[in-house]
Amino acid sequence: MNLIFLGAPGAGKGTLANMLSKEYNIPQISTGDLFRAAVKEGSELGKQVQGIMEKGELVPDSLTIELVRERLAKPDAGDGYILDGFPRTIAQADALAGFQKIDGVIDFSISDELVIRRLSGRRVCRSCGAIYHVDNMPPKEEGKCDRCGAELYIRDDDKIDSIKNRLRVYKEQTEPLIAYYRDKGLLREIDSSQSPQNSLEQIKNILE
Ligand code: AP5
Numbered sequence: 001m002n003l004i005f006l007g008a009p010g011a012g013k014g015t016l017a018n019m020l021s022k023e024y025n026i027p028q029i030s031t032g033d034l035f036r037a038a039v040k041e042g043s044e045l046g047k048q049v050q051g052i053m054e055k056g057e058l059v060p061d062s063l064t065i066e067l068v069r070e071r072l073a074k075p076d077a078g079d080g081y082i083l084d085g086f087p088r089t090i091a092q093a094d095a096l097a098g099f100q101k102i103d104g105v106i107d108f109s110i111s112d113e114l115v116i117r118r119l120s121g122r123r124v125c126r127s128c129g130a131i132y133h134v135d136n137m138p139p140k141e142e143g144k145c146d147r148c149g150a151e152l153y154i155r156d157d158d159k160i161d162s163i164k165n166r167l168r169v170y171k172e173q174t175e176p177l178i179a180y181y182r183d184k185g186l187l188r189e190i191d192s193s194q195s196p197q198n199s200l201e202q203i204k205n206i207l208e
């Protein structure tokens, strides 16, 4: 099952991709996570993308497409995967169609107000990447990851100016993918304003 999770920043793609990947035993492939790992490593790619990500702009298509092409060539992606945050432009979607067959696209529908509330309360584990929210999904111990005990941090792009820019960029460059995949008969929509468990049930109903 080759799936794409599409939706605004903060819609819950990462949270649900993690839940579903465990349930179906297929990898979650998040371009945002791959870029953040490159920044953390201080690699050449990391240096190229750090400033772009902090501002909430998109990394150039050529770099992003190459990264995904390499990642999808790894053996663990052979039995299916969840693409979380890719594609984000028509050019990326066209390129993907050239080397992969996509089975379904889930669009996470949510209001801008809720996005801002979710992103301004998000906390992420520095070590394992687990996602929390100070009100909706707090860790058992403040500032510490339930899974691995490492420190939680606020992403550099979860500042209000960057959040607003990400929403603008999403509307301009990524939202057109809704019509793109609807035209191909691949798009299914979920209401992402409820609890993560509720979103998971909606997705499983679609897939099963
Ligand atoms: P990326 O990391 O993909 O960020 P994003 O798209 O802005 O999405 P987020 O990760 O912010 O949100 P999410 O939908 O995963 O929500 P989450 O589950 O965390 O990309 C970062 C940057 O990398 C981009 O800006 C760009 O620069 C670059 N990049 C990445 N991909 C690229 C591409 N293809 N092309 C070019 N550049 C690219 O949830 C958010 C919060 O809400 C959390 O606190 C969570 O606990 C909470 N929450 C989630 N679901 C629920 C729920 N149902 N109920 C209550 N709370 C919830």
Ligand code: MG
Residues within 6 Å of the ligand: 013, 014, 015, 030, 032, 084, 085
């Ligand atoms: Mg995410």
